[in-house]
Amino acid sequence: MNKKLIFPKRKKKKSRVQNKMGKAPGTISYTGDKERSDSIIFSTAYNTDILEINEFKQLDQFLAKKNKGLITWVNVVGISDEPFIDRLGKHFNLNPLVLEDIVNTEQRPKIDEYEDYIFGVFRMLYITPEDEILGEHIAFVLLEDTVLVFQEVKEDVFNGLRDRISNKLGRIRSKGSDYLFFALLDAIVDNYFLAIENLNHRIEVLEDEVYQNPEPVVAQNIQQLKKEVLKIRRWIYPVKELISRLIDSENPLITKDTKLFLRDVLDHAIEINESLQIYREMSMSLMEMYMSNMSNKMNEVMKVLTIMASIFIPLTFIAGIYGMNFDNMPELHYKYGYYCVWGVMIILFVGMIFYFKKKKWL
Structure with missing residues (x-):
């Protein structure tokens, strides 16, 4: 007599959407896939004469620190510590919906203006040593004398900005928090050019492979490239509109002088979007070229x-x-x-x- 085999049920991992389902708006629920860890605060406070750089592993130590009369860049590394984010948000009187978006790593780029602050979410792109494009969730809060930056990992694209602050290069030490906000946004947008160059190089390599050796693996690489171009376009495309909103905003937190610099970022965002549109069309035409060459090869x-x-x-x-x-x-x-x-x-x-x-x- 045959015995019926009974296999144990596997536990299904909840998706990010399932993690948020049924929860009230404003609930702080981390949706990323990074390993949960304690949050760390890197604080940079400065004016034309003073520079104070501190690292706080305990939130109470940071809250006890006073930086009156200084522009403060509060860089929070690690957003999976939900109680930490909740306490920090309450200290700065941030709306619960803002805190929800800070820990929501799937949040699309956005800008929200509140009475006392401006909140923004963007994607920070950088190239790994394996020549892979990674997109990290990053959130900004612009206050009167403070800029809060929330990111998942310590790696970022702000090393040049840190050097400028430390060495008094440029005008940043003599400007307000709105200029710091611009400088952070400018560093992110400038790094988009590296991602665009990476896509351009990969398209050129695939074009040569399509003409010289149209093997099935080339079709897989083209399909992967198409998906990556669409993903990056989804991250970058809204940035142009968001910067335009900042320029047209009447919020007193952004001065007229800073808006002039934001126009330069807008020009870069427009150029990047135009390049992305071209690469999107080129990636789609690569598959047509591949199929055409395969057909010609078969005809031969x-x-x-x-x-x-x-x-x-x-x-x-x-x-x-x-x-x-x-x-x-x-x-x-x-x-x-x-x-x-x-x-x-x-x-x-x-x-x-x-x-x-x-x-x-x-």
Whole structure:
């Protein structure tokens, strides 16, 4: 008697959407896939004469620190510590919906203006040593003298900005928090150009492979590239509109001088969007080129096979006739009949090869 096998049920991992379902708006629920860890605050406070750089692993230590009269860049690394984010948000009187978006790593780029602050979500793109484009969720809160930055991992694109602050390069030490907000946004947008260059290089490589060696793996690479272009476009495309909103905003947190610099970021965002549109069309046309080249390659093979079949059809016809087992076939008793048949077949073979070459079919 056969026993019925009973397999244990596997626990299904909840998706990010399922993690948020049924929860009230404003609920702080981390949706990322990074390993949960404690949040760390890197604080940079400055003016034209003073620079204070501190690291706080305990939130109470940061809250006890006072930076009156200084512009403060509060860089929070790690957003999976939900109680930490909740306490920090309440300290700065942030709306619960803002805190929800800070820990929602799937949040699309956005800008929301509140009475006392401006909140923004963007994607920070950078290239890994393996030449892969990664997109990290990053959130900003612009206050009167403070800019809060929330990111998942410590790696970012702000090292150049940190050097400018430390070495008093440029005008940043003499400007307000709105200029710091612009500088952070400018660093993110400038790094988009590296991602665009990476896509351009990969498209050029695939174009060469499509023409020289259109193997099935090339089609897989093209499909992967198309998905990546669409993903990056979804991250970058809204940025142009968001920057335009900041320029047109009448919020007193952004001064007229800073709006002039934001126009430069807007120009870069427009250029990047135009390049992305071109690369999107090129990635789609690559598949058409691949299919066309594969079809041409197949046609070449079929042409050779057809020519070979055309050459051997008359030879097979002759061999078939003299392979019949009839007694009354005069040529079968001819002394040199075998050699004559071979001669005719060779002449036909050489003649047809010469004819095909003359027609440029070979």
